[in-house]
Amino acid sequence: MTDKHSAEQAYSDFSKRLSYGDYLRLDMLKSAHQPITQAHDEHLFIAVHHVSEVWLELIVRELQAAMSLLEQGITDAPLKMLTRVVRAQEQLTNAWEVLKTMTPADYLQFRSAFGQASGFQSQGYRMVEFLLGNRQAVLLRPHEHRPDLHAPLLAALQSPSVYDLTLRLLSARGLPVPAEVLERDFSQKYELNEAVLAVWLTVYRDTETYWDLYELAEKLLDVEDNFRRWRFNHLTTVERTIGFKRGSGGTSGAGYLRGALETVLFPELWEVRTRL
Template sequence: MSGGSGCPFGPGEGVPAEHSAEQAHRDFSRSLSYGDYLHLDELRSAHQPVTEAHDEHLFIAIHHVSEVWLSLIVRELQAAMALLEGGITDAPLKMLTRVVRAQEQLTAAWDVLRTMTPADYLQFRSAFGQASGFQSQNYRMVEFLLGNRNPTLLGPHAHRPDLHGPLLAALHAPSVYDLALRLLAARGLNVPAEVLGRDVSRPYVADPAVLDAWLTVYRDPERHWDLYELAEKLVDVEDNFRRWRFNHLTTVERTIGFRRGSGGTSGVGYLREALDTVLFPELWDVRTHL
């Protein structure tokens, strides 16, 4: 069909004029462009391999992307926890759902990194010395907010007060599970005082009375619907956290085998031990006792 007066398309363009790229804004001398808004120059400038190895670019990109997702997870967890502390449950459920979706993206990143072979990795591994994801402040903050706490893990950040300070504060503040248990108690369910008043800087230890409280919720979900939804959302978060850790383990094992990690841990052995960590034990045990 030609571009005559009866045709809605311009001559030879194949698209309506109002949808043409010619309509796009092109003068950004006095307004923010896409690159300006996202500070893409700074983002690209942060991508600085220290060797000529082809796969170092992949390695850096995956870790940059992962740090951005972790930062979002921290923000959403902190916002959800602030609302839970005030007894609000509806908005936190949306925020925790966003955490779960971001975790899925983090886990998927390992699939891309696994395209790097051991030979590829060894071309640049020695160049970054003792730098390791073990030292990620964002990752450590996620662990602390979820309740996996160990004061020793503050050590790698001691030289940076701006990183150490927020982690120390999180270590001594209630975890998201502590807040959920306080919410159970506020609703009249039996959560022992010693659980509510425990030293939150230490890892949580399962308690039979807490299991009974969650059993009350799970046996009558209609009556305790928001608590039931909150519990299941926390299980989603921990489930995805475990998947991320497992994919991390298998990626490391297929890349470096049983060599020590660059940050000084035993590598695969350390990651395997971490897989045994249970953050919200009663939420898993409740399924056996229903």
């Protein structure tokens, strides 16, 4: 008698069925892994960046879905989506720990092979930045040669960020968010506004009345907190791998990344803690 828990019970004929590899198109996925050199660690370098790009794509989809619902005044489902963003960000951050096993000597064996290619040119990462509100038009330039990549980024640059939509939601709930904030030029980076801070103080001082808005604010802060952690791990990985050499994409490398750590996406949500 065959044990019902035995592997013998598993499906084995996939001549007319969709298999795991077929469903995930693993042949296509693995075919993209094409090192340029014979260096052992180039495989690691490509794998980490491939995996990171897949996580970034998921984060973009979840942010866009959450933003679409926030625009409709819905808060419960976006909270779940933003929680998923936070978990995906954790995976992105952990990827640096794997890459840190590559020493400077390992990296130098293949670094020159990919020329000016750099994570600075990641459309996925740039889209995440734009959706979260870190807006700089100059960051569109590396994508001008690819209209299919440039157009979505330009649209995101000119549209409300997830925080802008949150402020619109506060206004729709009757809270006094200034018109100049709601109707601002979205292509510009958001700056702290005292009137908006006063609105958040109202929310944080009466969480029972504004529970969903308070919860949304805390979830956004989780997202920014993880965004900062990712950037810090990026910086330390670069420093221990190439020190303060110029980055392959043309930036100052570690110096540029260190400056980026000063970016604040949701300033009132940080400042409200001081003012409470």
